[in-house]
Amino acid sequence: MSEPTGLRARKKERTRDAIGDAAVALFLERGFDRVSVNDIAAAAEISKPTLFRYFPTKEDLVLHRFADHQGEAARVVRDREPGAEPVVALHRHFRAGLDRYDPVTGLNDHPEVVAFHQLVFTTPSLAGRLTRYQLEGEGALADALGEGIQARLRAAQVLAVQRVLARTNWQKIADGRTARDVHPEAVADADLAFSQLR
Numbered sequence: 001m002s003e004p005t006g007l008r009a010r011k012k013e014r015t016r017d018a019i020g021d022a023a024v025a026l027f028l029e030r031g032f033d034r035v036s037v038n039d040i041a042a043a044a045e046i047s048k049p050t051l052f053r054y055f056p057t058k059e060d061l062v063l064h065r066f067a068d069h070q071g072e073a074a075r076v077v078r079d080r081e082p083g084a085e086p087v088v089a090l091h092r093h094f095r096a097g098l099d100r101y102d103p104v105t106g107l108n109d110h111p112e113v114v115a116f117h118q119l120v121f122t123t124p125s126l127a128g129r130l131t132r133y134q135l136e137g138e139g140a141l142a143d144a145l146g147e148g149i150q151a152r153l154r155a156a157q158v159l160a161v162q163r164v165l166a167r168t169n170w171q172k173i174a175d176g177r178t179a180r181d182v183h184p185e186a187v188a189d190a191d192l193a194f195s196q197l198r
Contacts, residue, residue, distance in 0.1 A: 016054045016064070019044045023061035028115050032062070032123040059129035062120060066133060069104050073158060074140035086145055090158055091194035094165070098186050101179050106169030107186050109179040117170045134159060154197075161193045 022044040026035045037058055041048045055061045073090060080089035097105040103113045120126045142155035168189065172182045 015046075019046065019051060019054055020061055020064050023055075024065070024116065027062060027119055028112070032058075032119060032126060057129070059126055062116075062126055063129055063133060065116070066104070066130070069137075070133070071137060071140045073137060073155075073162070074144040077141065077144040085198070086154075087158065087194060087197050090162075091190065091197075094162060094190055094194070095187065098169075098183065098190060101183075104166065105186070106166035106171075106173070107179050107182060109173045109177075114170070114173055118174060121167070121170070134163065157197055161197060165190055165193060 019040070023035070023040045026039055026043055037048055037051060040058075040061065041051045044051065055064065072093075076089050076093045077086045080086065094105065098107050101108045103110075103117075106117065108114075120130060138152075138155045138159050141158065142152045145151035145154050165186070169182055169186045172185070173179060
């Protein structure tokens with residue numbers, strides 16, 4: 001008797017999460033370059049081939065946490081209220097993320113989130129993979145904005161603004177400030193940046 005597809009998918013997702021969590025814990029403890037794929041497989045109690053079935057690269061073990069945000073800007077543009085300008089919808093979405101202290105905005109002071117961002121931003125191979133991931137998001141956003149160079153330029157500008165805002169917020173928190181303390185500045189910075197995009 002076979003398992004229902006939903007159960008199988010949930011089991012695979014739990015396994016994927018367990019592998020990713022084990023990898024990130026090791027990376028935060030030892031540093032990305034000091035952890036081997038064999039170390040991760042052992043910690044997750046799986047074989048190396050199984051690990052690679054879930055995560056094609058070592059970098060993907062870290063960056064899978066961004067998966068929920070893959071194509072997010074494009075979704076915001078596609079799902080915006082009728083008549084709303086794309087940049088206005090993206091601004092509102094980013095501001096809502098700041099108000100929720102969403103880690104993707106850089107405005108989150110949970111120690112594990114701060115350490116995770118430090119790992120990503122200071123490990124060259126992760127920063128490079130993150131750039132590739134962001135370029136994929138830029139392409140999706142450009143498609144949602146329209147055709148031609150105008151849409152591609154606008155997508156690049158919007159995602160550059162979001163990246164700079166998030167890194168600025170994270171740096172302030174990494175320097176020892178709390179998310180609550182940084183929040184008013186983060187909101188003001190976002191308002192200024194998105195107003196310049198308009």
